Amino acid sequence: MSPARTLLGADGLRPVSPRLIPARYLGGLIPDLIALALAVACVVLAVRLDWWWLGLVALVPLLVVAPGLILTPRRVRALGYLDRDEDLVVASGIMFRSVTGTPYGRVQSVEIHEGPIERRFGIARISYSTASTDVDGSIPGLPREEAERLRELLTTRGIERMQSL
Template identity: 40%
Template sequence: MSIESTPAFDVAGVEWHRVSPRLIPVRMISAAVFLGLPSVGSVWPAWYVGGWMWLVPALLALLTVWVLWLIPRQVKAIGYAEQEEDLLIRKGVMFKTLTMVPYGRMQYVDVSAGPIARRMKIAQVQLHTASAGTDASIPGLPQDEAGRLRDQLSARGEARLAGL
């Protein structure tokens, strides 16, 4: 059995939707800012002190390269599927998660986007449920799809909640 086909994460008859590939550069820019800049900034102290201090920029640079290599794989692993009674969200390359959110447990749905995501015309849909432990999010959706999904999930949640 391969790593890709794990029975715990396979749902029969489900059509998975992928997030936008524009999420890749958004995450890469964030990684470059939060890891790349400290890596470059640590070169001057390493040059000044010398010796073992060169380990700091070297390790930060190595971590930056690894994260930039990993981001496209992480984005390609994100998917969601709308079913009759619940929303399925899967994430993860090495550490996989499959979240099933029943429509009847949704309290409200947020759509958010930072400045880089807005420039790339993508947004994140955040689901808030009756249980804080089951809140879920779908990052990297095109803005029109995020709006459609927000409206669809809100309508389904209200319909299921009204039936209780």
């Protein structure tokens, strides 16, 4: 097996950094705490006012937050990318899988985004736009060095492919 192949996942794509999982948990901490506070407030009011139905309302915020907490690791593992000779392939999704190939010659701009949480975990998100408005894409959770390498690759190959058109 070649050294480059060992970095690829089972589906042949490079996975994003596993550090994206705690970064997403930390990024959603405030909305999750607000939902938890609403659930607790509903339960307290249900007990104090003897309104049993308010206890059922407490389930709504929990049902909104729980899938995000449970599925975040699996959603991150479903993200992958592969820089091939002619295009960049990006895949995402668990139930509704999306695999998009973008030819390098169509790439017009490439940006690296980092927020405070991403910087704390040493990851970045790369986004690119193409000549078509519906093919723009992004890859979250890349290690900073890999994001720089991919930005350089997309820019260089994009310029080369565009000149050959």
